[in-house]
Amino acid sequence: MKLIRLRIENDAMDIAYHPVSGQEATVHYLIAYNPDQSIGENLENIKVRLAGLKFDAAILENGLSYPFSDTIVGVNYDRIDVGLALTNLLNIPVVSQAAVEQLGLAAAVKAKSAYLKWHLDYYGQYHGVRNNGQEAMLTIGNGYFGLRGAFLESHADKDNYPGTYVAGVFDQETTTINDHQVTNEDLVNLPNAQFITFGIDHQTPFRLNEHDLQDVYRSLDLKTGILTTTKLIQLASGHQLKIRSQKVANMQDWHRYSIRYQVTPLNFAGSLQIYSEIDGSVVNSNVSRYNVFDQHHLQTMGIETAANTVFLSGQTKSSHINYTIGAQLTSPDVPAIKNFHSTQQSQGVQQTVSLAVEAGKTYTFDKDVVITTSNVADDAQLTQVQAELDQSSFDKTASASKDYWDATWRTTDIKVRGDITSQRLLRVNIYHSFVSAAAIESGQLDASVGARGLHGEAYRGHVFWDEMFILPFYTLHRPELAKQLLYYRYRRLPAARKNAQAEGYRGAMFPWQSASKGDEQSQFTHLNPITKTWDPDNSRLQRHVSLDIAYNVWFYYHVTQDRDFLNHYGMELLLSIAAFWISKATYNEETGRYDISGVMGPDEFHENYPNSTKPGLKNNAYTNIMVAWLFDIITKFKAQMPQSAFQQAAEAASFDTATSQKLTDISHHLALEINRRGVIAQFEGYFNLPKLDFQAYHQKYGDIARMDRILKAEDKTPDAYQVAKQADALMAFYNFDVPTVQGLIEQMGYQLPKEYLTHNIQYYLARTTHGSTLSRIVYAVLNQLDDNDDDAWKLFSEALASDYYDIQGGTTAEGIHLGVMCATLNLTTRNFGGVSPLGEHLQVNPQLPDHWQTLKFKHLFRGIHYVFVIDHQRVTVTADQPSTIIIGKQSYQLQAKKPLSVTYAS
Ligand code: BGC
Numbered sequence: 001m002k003l004i005r006l007r008i009e010n011d012a013m014d015i016a017y018h019p020v021s022g023q024e025a026t027v028h029y030l031i032a033y034n035p036d037q038s039i040g041e042n043l044e045n046i047k048v049r050l051a052g053l054k055f056d057a058a059i060l061e062n063g064l065s066y067p068f069s070d071t072i073v074g075v076n077y078d079r080i081d082v083g084l085a086l087t088n089l090l091n092i093p094v095v096s097q098a099a100v101e102q103l104g105l106a107a108a109v110k111a112k113s114a115y116l117k118w119h120l121d122y123y124g125q126y127h128g129v130r131n132n133g134q135e136a137m138l139t140i141g142n143g144y145f146g147l148r149g150a151f152l153e154s155h156a157d158k159d160n161y162p163g164t165y166v167a168g169v170f171d172q173e174t175t176t177i178n179d180h181q182v183t184n185e186d187l188v189n190l191p192n193a194q195f196i197t198f199g200i201d202h203q204t205p206f207r208l209n210e211h212d213l214q215d216v217y218r219s220l221d222l223k224t225g226i227l228t229t230t231k232l233i234q235l236a237s238g239h240q241l242k243i244r245s246q247k248v249a250n251m252q253d254w255h256r257y258s259i260r261y262q263v264t265p266l267n268f269a270g271s272l273q274i275y276s277e278i279d280g281s282v283v284n285s286n287v288s289r290y291n292v293f294d295q296h297h298l299q300t301m302g303i304e305t306a307a308n309t310v311f312l313s314g315q316t317k318s319s320h321i322n323y324t325i326g327a328q329l330t331s332p333d334v335p336a337i338k339n340f341h342s343t344q345q346s347q348g349v350q351q352t353v354s355l356a357v358e359a360g361k362t363y364t365f366d367k368d369v370v371i372t373t374s375n376v377a378d379d380a381q382l383t384q385v386q387a388e389l390d391q392s393s394f395d396k397t398a399s400a401s402k403d404y405w406d407a408t409w410r411t412t413d414i415k416v417r418g419d420i421t422s423q424r425l426l427r428v429n430i431y432h433s434f435v436s437a438a439a440i441e442s443g444q445l446d447a448s449v450g451a452r453g454l455h456g457e458a459y460r461g462h463v464f465w466d467e468m469f470i471l472p473f474y475t476l477h478r479p480e481l482a483k484q485l486l487y488y489r490y491r492r493l494p495a496a497r498k499n500a501q502a503e504g505y506r507g508a509m510f511p512w513q514s515a516s517k518g519d520e521q522s523q524f525t526h527l528n529p530i531t532k533t534w535d536p537d538n539s540r541l542q543r544h545v546s547l548d549i550a551y552n553v554w555f556y557y558h559v560t561q562d563r564d565f566l567n568h569y570g571m572e573l574l575l576s577i578a579a580f581w582i583s584k585a586t587y588n589e590e591t592g593r594y595d596i597s598g599v600m601g602p603d604e605f606h607e608n609y610p611n612s613t614k615p616g617l618k619n620n621a622y623t624n625i626m627v628a629w630l631f632d633i634i635t636k637f638k639a640q641m642p643q644s645a646f647q648q649a650a651e652a653a654s655f656d657t658a659t660s661q662k663l664t665d666i667s668h669h670l671a672l673e674i675n676r677r678g679v680i681a682q683f684e685g686y687f688n689l690p691k692l693d694f695q696a697y698h699q700k701y702g703d704i705a706r707m708d709r710i711l712k713a714e715d716k717t718p719d720a721y722q723v724a725k726q727a728d729a730l731m732a733f734y735n736f737d738v739p740t741v742q743g744l745i746e747q748m749g750y751q752l753p754k755e756y757l758t759h760n761i762q763y764y765l766a767r768t769t770h771g772s773t774l775s776r777i778v779y780a781v782l783n784q785l786d787d788n789d790d791d792a793w794k795l796f797s798e799a800l801a802s803d804y805y806d807i808q809g810g811t812t813a814e815g816i817h818l819g820v821m822c823a824t825l826n827l828t829t830r831n832f833g834g835v836s837p838l839g840e841h842l843q844v845n846p847q848l849p850d851h852w853q854t855l856k857f858k859h860l861f862r863g864i865h866y867v868f869v870i871d872h873q874r875v876t877v878t879a880d881q882p883s884t885i886i887i888g889k890q891s892y893q894l895q896a897k898k899p900l901s902v903t904y905a906s
Contacts, residue, residue, distance in 0.1 A: 146454025187461020
């Protein structure tokens, strides 16, 4: 094993490089400590000094002994978990000398690697958006509710935000601003029932603060779904305590979660109080820029207390959704439940218990919580909550969670050897994909996946086209869940038809932002904070959202061959969407082509033409290519399905024969603008816009991701420049394989020169600022298509860590970015693993990153379970039924349960 040994002292870092463990060091550095830099920044110097050397692990010689981590060091009154920091920097496990002495080097390294691959850990206390971002990342939940990973002892303030959200619980409030009535529909922050804290000798209950909190370590176990927080506290009174709390969502009985709160007095005996609360006074205040709007959504209607149990019932203000939350406090150390006292407050209810404690002993308190809401079949009745509480215990919740995750990891895990960081973050992303959606699989919830999960309040919990980046992962692993998410859209077809009608179109026009009812939730105007004028907000013109829904319908059917779904739901969705586009396309006598106007592509920087009063753009390439694809797919599916089923779907969608006859004509004659080098204009007229001097803006502003804001602040408009927030013209190459997109374009009568893809990628990359987390992942795919593996890897790894590092500097605080999280999973299997589900059989063309030794994952394709193990030479695939698979260019017949190993040329 190649090793680094290190000691971190107050004035210097001592580093030795041992190319063979147990033998002399060949490189030795004593790096003086720079007092003007943080310890973390100083550690970066290690990376620089060790450049070019290869090592498998590091041994930290002077780690302190803590109950939660053995790789923490103290430097000049500051502390850092060198293990966590160096693993992030160098992508290797860091073990302590103590662990090596105890277990032996190989076993210590193995144990640490295994731990790191299954845990998301944070050491230390952070403030503001950094802490809020960690809360989002440490969210537990089950798709019914999401519970931010805030400290249990916190109320919402500038550092902490303990949000609770239930899928589908939205509420609308109207606020008058500058004589304008603005209505917003929010995913409601429900009463905070996770609150629990302690007090000593009946003094003020403990509130989080820097002085008392000596140390804190938070660890989310992805294998079990349990979030453990360990705090070492020293109160001003001198009392020292260890508080260990655990929080877990019940993944099966999804109304429930449980908290275990363990208090160990370290240096005193005396009286300990536990204060537990359901706080009904909370508002939606996670996103500070929304605070100008009315963010009050709750009305507490009733509070009841019974023995060790308290209940809070209420209703959302305008959507009138009832909620009842019950919490039950138990403790093996407090035998008589009458010792728990409950006090009603105006908007909440508190429970307290007091007991005599001794130093060194641990006292355990379990808080079981049940949340019910009337948007689900059951009606938020007290009796139901009581019955569920009777069934609840911390251990039951923990074991239901573990069972769910065991089963989930068995089918959905992606295993990477050779890259601890990617392994961990891929699992973090898989974890959050189910925290955001698991319960929806039950069919009892009318909800879909919001762009920011159930993890925060940005975008008000709304559902966007981001579904297109999310659903394919579920489709390939949990098709029932994907189907339920498609039903969310199907149930909103009437609303989408109304939206279309209101704008003079036929068919179904799905809203850009969808919430409870399926009406448009994007704002039509927004207040410009500088000029104080109400400027138009055209983002709803991203009508491509309906095509992205169509993509998900197609992908689901393509992968599952669920005929019942296609016959009874899918085709009606596709035809209703197609009818809208047919009514939107206009024939242009001059060009002999069809135009689609008044739309925006995914690039939100372009809302309309500069100097034009007409909203939207003409012939957005992504939209037109997707329309052509949709029309072709409908024709193809029509030929495959029973005509009676098609007729029924057509009738439901008011898709008559005359409309049907237009499909081929329009799909073959939609307009695109393509230049000599084969570059596809993002929209008609794009090539006439001036370029921006990116370098100059970089120099002036540093981060130019949100160039739209920069330009607007300079009194300019991004509409006037060739600058894009994210992938747009080339999006179709993310959705489909190259021959499919090329075929669609050629079918429209355009010729593409040989190197057109390279030209397009280079052209648009030079004009894209990646202002959305959805941009990098698309360009990672595009770069890989263009054999530009270094850039593909760079963009992928940035995308993979977008929320972990909160690369947009504060947006993770307001919720994870579920789209990019799931897209990294798709990219890993489809592009690096090279297993494409886009054809009639799975096709395998691996392109593993150089440092990934093996990649292992499963797919469920057309009812057959496949297991793939891929390294740099071989693909090994096993299927549970006989099937055909294409590896490289060759087709193979698989026998049931017999692994097939094929050497491929990498
Ligand atoms: C992106 C959109 C995305 C939305 C929600 C925006 O920043 O530009 O493409 O749908 O965020 O995630």
